[in-house]
Amino acid sequence: MRSALVALCAALAVPAVLPPPAARAQEASISDNKPKFGPDAVPITQDRDYLRRAEAPDFWALMPYYVPQQSGSACSVASVAMMINALRGLPNPSTERLVTQNRVLNEVDDDVWKAATAENGDGVSFADFETYVRRSVAAFGLDAEVEVFRPKDSSPETLAELRRILTDNERSGRDIILLAYDQGTLTGDATVGHIAPLGAYDPQRRRVLVMDVDRLWYVPYWSSDEKLLEAMVKPDRSDPTGSGMVRVRLRGGIAERSPL
Numbered sequence: 336m337r338s339a340l341v342a343l344c345a346a347l348a349v350p351a352v353l354p355p356p357a358a359r360a361q362e363a364s365i366s367d368n369k370p371k372f373g374p375d376a377v378p379i380t381q382d383r384d385y386l387r388r389a390e391a392p393d394f395w396a397l398m399p400y401y402v403p404q405q406s407g408s409a410c411s412v413a414s415v416a417m418m419i420n421a422l423r424g425l426p427n428p429s430t431e432r433l434v435t436q437n438r439v440l441n442e443v444d445d446d447v448w449k450a451a452t453a454e455n456g457d458g459v460s461f462a463d464f465e466t467y468v469r470r471s472v473a474a475f476g477l478d479a480e481v482e483v484f485r486p487k488d489s490s491p492e493t494l495a496e497l498r499r500i501l502t503d504n505e506r507s508g509r510d511i512i513l514l515a516y517d518q519g520t521l522t523g524d525a526t527v528g529h530i531a532p533l534g535a536y537d538p539q540r541r542r543v544l545v546m547d548v549d550r551l552w553y554v555p556y557w558s559s560d561e562k563l564l565e566a567m568v569k570p571d572r573s574d575p576t577g578s579g580m581v582r583v584r585l586r587g588g589i590a591e592r593s594p595l
Contacts, residue, residue, distance in 0.1 A: 371552075373523015375562045379544065379555040385537045392508030394535045394544065396421040403550030405436045408456040410530040411464050412436045412448075413548040415471045417532050418511045422477055422585055434475065442474040443467060461485070461515050461578040464530060468513065468581050478587040485579035489564050497564055500582070501536040501543065509585040514545065515578035520566035521545065521558045528571045528578065536560070 372378055379386075386394060400420035404413040419434045432438070440449050448467055451459050459467065469481050484500055486493045504512050511532060518529035534544035534555055541560045547553040568577040 370523070372556060373521075375523065376521050376545075376556040376558050378553075379557070382557055385535060385540070385542075385544075389535075389537070391505075391535045393421075393505065393511060393533065394546075396424075396508035397511065397532055397534055397546055399425070400433070401546060401555075402436070402548065404548045406452060406454040406456065408454070408458045409436060409452040410548050411459050411467060412439055412452050414513045414530045414532050415439050415468060417546070417548070418468075418513060418583055419471060419475050419477070421508070421511055421532075422479065422583065423475065439471055439474075443470045445470070458528065464513075464515060465581055468583065472583060477583070478585065480584045480586060482582040482584065483579060484582065486564060486568050486577070489561075489568055494561060494564055498538070498541065498560055501533075501560060502538050504533070504582060505536045505538065511583050513581045513583070514543075514563070514567070515580060516563060516566035517569040517571070517578075518547075518549070518566075520569055521562055522547075522553065522556070524552075526569075533580070 385391065397417055400417045402413050402417060404410045413436055416434050416436045416439050419439065423434070426433070440452070445467070448459065448463075451457050451463075465481070465483055472479050472481060484497070486497065501512075504510055513530060514533050515528070515530050517526055518524070519526040529547075529549065531548050532546040534546040536543050537557075542557045543560055543563050544555055544557055545563075546555050567579050570577060
């Protein structure tokens with residue numbers, strides 16, 4: 336098992352404090368035989384069936400722009416950069432750059448977000464993440480609605496609502512969902528708050544594909560929608576009410592940019 340804090344995105348979580356190198360080496364030697372994924376996650380390398388038989392518009396919108404988080408606490412920035420690129424699409428002019436994580440931070444120009452997502456930063460709360468998504472949408476001129484789903488429990492009614500949202504979202508590549516959840520609940524590893532784009536939803540098997548930006552350790556993986564709900568409502572040190580997801584849905588095209 337890898338060191339919990341080395342992989343810490345710290346989204347919605349706590350300051351990243353790394354154990355000394357000797358302790359990390361000892362931990363690695365003890366847990367070399369631990370599987371990469373726990374029983375509630377299936378890596379995309381082992382299951383591609385849905386992507387072969389379904390249109391999967393969100394997956395193909397996101398996949399060209401799939402990036403690793405640039406620091407241990409930058410999952411929020413990496414996820415936003417992927418979302419902006421996916422909704423903008425590939426620019427036609429040769430002079431137009433793609434959206435990088437640094438460009439997101441520079442365009443939004445918020446010192447708190449920059450500090451929170453720097454190496455060993457504290458990450459962001461779910462409430463702050465929603466704010467940064469909205470500001471990023473405005474900064475890049477997307478004519479889009481931002482919707483928030485914050486489940487309060489894992490009741491059958493809440494699960495039914497989650498499934499409705501996921502099924503609706505899967506119909507088009509013009510809306511992207513960013514998940515805020517406890518990573519360890521899905522992967523079987525460290526309990527840490529994390530943010531990643533939703534790559535796809537298979538309504539028949541009721542599974543989500545998580546495009547985890549923690550690329551030092553993971554590839555995209557499938558998990559059940561029930562487990563995702565559990566991961567979203569799990570209390571976090573920064574917020575005992577859990578987290579949720581943010582959905583960005585295009586209304587039209589790219590709006591004229593306006594100052595923040």
